[in-house]
Amino acid sequence: MRATRPHRRGDDGRRGMATLELLFAVPVLFLLLVAAVAYGQVMVVRCGVTHAATVAAREAAKGASARDAAEAANRVLAACGVAITDRPGSGAKVILHDGSGEVQEYGDPNMTYVKPHGIGAGEVLSTVWIKTTAGRADGRGAVVPSLAGLSAVLHGEQICVSALVKKDLCGR
Numbered sequence: 001m002r003a004t005r006p007h008r009r010g011d012d013g014r015r016g017m018a019t020l021e022l023l024f025a026v027p028v029l030f031l032l033l034v035a036a037v038a039y040g041q042v043m044v045v046r047c048g049v050t051h052a053a054t055v056a057a058r059e060a061a062k063g064a065s066a067r068d069a070a071e072a073a074n075r076v077l078a079a080c081g082v083a084i085t086d087r088p089g090s091g092a093k094v095i096l097h098d099g100s101g102e103v104q105e106y107g108d109p110n111m112t113y114v115k116p117h118g119i120g121a122g123e124v125l126s127t128v129w130i131k132t133t134a135g136r137a138d139g140r141g142a143v144v145p146s147l148a149g150l151s152a153v154l155h156g157e158q159i160c161v162s163a164l165v166k167k168d169l170c171g172r
Helices: 017-061 066-080 150-155
Strands: 092-098 103-107 123-131 158-166
Touching: 017 066, 017 092, 017 123, 017 158, 066 092, 066 103, 066 123
Parallel strands: none
Antiparallel strands: 092 103, 092 123, 123 158
16 A cells, blocks of 8 residues: 655646755845945945045135045045055045145055146145055055945046135234
8 A cells, every 4th residue: 555645735847946946046145245245345435435535625715734534534534545645556545635735645646537627716626536446555455345346336436526615814
């Protein structure tokens, strides 16, 4: 006598389909997770550069040199692992444009920047420019990790942010 298994409800030739669906879904979900983490890293660096440009502009408005503005920006960018130095190939630079036409630069001498127009008298434009392919200050790889071109899609090969402020004429 042969024992037969009772027929289960919903078992109409679809055995293992849930496993197969999971097999296809897990890699897609994993890639979405990795992409979200990479996007977060890009946004942290971008927000850091934006804040560094604002801090450098404030320092320049008080009469600081480009080197002093870069030091102020470095305090902000330290959280992102970026350092603005005058070493060739460092991939980071601070540019200060004065309303009177004076331009001060501090950073990688290999990076050239086009002077913007329309800065009024009594204003200072501070630009913080970072190449995403540049190495981190601690030597642990690139500033923004590239994930199959995700970083290039989000912001290109560089992050360049400017901040415009009025000069502080108090005490002069």
